Amino acid sequence: GESVGLHLPTLSVQEGDNSIINCAYSNSASDYFIWYKQESGKGPQFIIDIRSNMDKRQGQRVTVLLNKTVKHLSLQIAATQPGDSAVYFCAVQGAGNNRKLIWGLGTSLGVNP
Amino acid sequence: DAGVTQSPTHLIKTRGQQVTLRCSPKSGHDTVSWYQQALGQGPQFIFQYYEEEERQRGNFPDRFSGHQFPNYSSELNVNALLLGDSALYLCASSLRLAGGQVRVTQYFGPGTRLLVL
Numbered sequence A: 001g002e003s004v005g006l007h008l009p010t011l012s013v014q015e016g017d018n019s020i021i022n023c024a025y026s027n028s029a030s031d032y033f034i035w036y037k038q039e040s041g042k043g044p045q046f047i048i049d050i051r052s053n054m055d056k057r058q059g060q061r062v063t064v065l066l067n068k069t070v071k072h073l074s075l076q077i078a079a080t081q082p083g084d085s086a087v088y089f090c091a092v093q094g095a096g097n098n099r100k101l102i103w104g105l106g107t108s109l110g111v112n113p
Numbered sequence B: 001d002a003g004v005t006q007s008p009t010h011l012i013k014t015r016g017q018q019v020t021l022r023c024s025p026k027s028g029h030d031t032v033s034w035y036q037q038a039l040g041q042g043p044q045f046i047f048q049y050y051e052e053e054e055r056q057r058g059n060f061p062d063r064f065s066g067h068q069f070p071n072y073s074s075e076l077n078v079n080a081l082l083l084g085d086s087a088l089y090l091c092a093s094s095l096r097l098a099g100g101q102v103r104v105t106q107y108f109g110p111g112t113r114l115l116v117l
Helices: none
Strands: A010-014 A019-025 A032-038 A045-051 A056-058 A062-067 A072-077 A086-093 A101-103 A107-112 B005-007 B010-013 B019-024 B031-037 B044-050 B053-057 B064-068 B074-078 B087-094 B112-116
Touching (some): A010 A019, A019 A107, A032 A062, A045 A056, A045 A072, B005 B087, B031 B074
Parallel strands (some): B010 B112
Antiparallel strands (some): A062 A072, A086 A107, B005 B019, B031 B044, B044 B053, B064 B074, B087 B112
16 A cells, blocks of 8 residues: 655754755655644644645745655755744645545654754 | 634543544635544544545544534544544545545644543
């Protein structure tokens, strides 16, 4: 079956540094990818998305990169702030008739002051 | 503009009992999805409702059922509760576009934390 995985369960960065969170997926036909942020005690919050016809998309302080060749996507957070501390999930939409979102396990980002 | 709301926020039940969780979607949204999130895990898709019908279902037993009302709000029912049903239950809403395609960008509520003893 389809799967989505993250390389690191936890990541610790210094405030002001850039953060990079990685995600790998198994189905090469997947065509839509989303990053969510989940703070403690809250539901996931949409950050940024990208479709398979793009390889890069930028938002405010965030950039998502998609490498379809190796089935890998990453979330880059510029100038990481304490408020960025959360668990980050990538979610991948299945291809064809299966349009369910498949979620990774999440990376817990900690920001050191 | 109200976001997704869920009730109750917390719930404690015992094995074998039944539970009903409620969700109101974001204003303007017509599609509701339910997820189960165990501690330290990503959300697992339970099912999705649109036009008061279950449209998609994840790998969950029939003990998990749902309903969507004409105002797009939704309920998740779980019968014969097991200890393993303890989790955060998330509701997400989205908008189905013309032609039936759903925008998968979903907006989540804060969740209902269920503890089964």
